[in-house]
């Protein structure tokens with residue numbers, strides 16, 4: 582006898598498939614990363630991220646309006662800092678009139694309801710390309726956390742709704758949370774990059790911001806003393822639970838595709854929203870394969886984004902956000 586249950590009944594045509602589909606992508610799923618630079622009229626394509634750009638603040642205004650009109654309501658800002666403003670302590674990161682602070686004001690000015698999140702880490706400001714302060718062969722933890730708290734305050738004073746510490750120093754969420762509370766910013770959110778792995782997938786991003794660790798004697802060539810070992814799973818849970826205890830409102834797993842097991846595990850374990858970051862290298866891989874005609878760009882893009890949401894991500898930071906939303910119509 583034939584089986585009483587034939588699962589193919591629910592796959593017969595697109596109408597029934599869409600009726601029973603479990604995971605639906607909408608513009609509300611996305612957080613859009615944006616790179617800003619000094620200048621006027623600048624829209625520079627990032628070499629290793631085809632069709633992704635750095636914007637000067639005047640062009641940023643137009644871009645933000647476009648995102649809003651597409652239903653994309655959250656952005657994550659990154660500033661490309663000129664070399665002459667870099668030092669070991671990220672001094673420029675605290676400049677109330679720095680590029681990041683002006684970018685925050687620009688977005689809020691053209692689109693007051695756009696949710697503004699900012700990257701908090703020292704690497705774009707560091708002469709050494711590290712997320713923290715370098716001293717005696719090491720990236721030092723507690724002094725870095727103090728600077729990150731000041732940097733967060735500076736972003737919030739400029740108008741940021743959320744700060745997103747991406748540095749992986751121990752205890753920085755608590756340091757930042759206390760600084761925010763002490764200064765009366767009780768409604769500011771923290772999205773913690775809580776399980777951020779030391780990944781080779783960040784290469785194109787470091788091109789975009791010119792923020793890679795420098796190749797100089799005694800300076801660590803990688804970020805493995807603070808970002809996580811990609812072989813580890815329990816550690817991701819420990820990191821995430823600690824960040825929530827310290828005051829994170831949203832937690833994040835990064836990168837995306839290779840780490841969806843971690844996304845699911847964390848989603849099952851915590852009761853705060855879970856974000857995933859589909860990082861620059863993931864974007865670059867698909868662009869390159871599509872350019873060669875080896876992969877169907879749009880189909881693979883949708884499949885990957887859907888997989889991230891299916892894995893448990895409530896929020897997806899993605900360079901594809903605009904493309905996906907346009908494709909969905």
Ligand code: PBG
Nearest residue numbers: 702704747782783786860861862
């Ligand atoms: C900075 C930061 C990085 C990314 C986001 N914030 C790079 C790094 O840690 O080296 C990577 C994002 C991407 O690759 O798209 N701390």
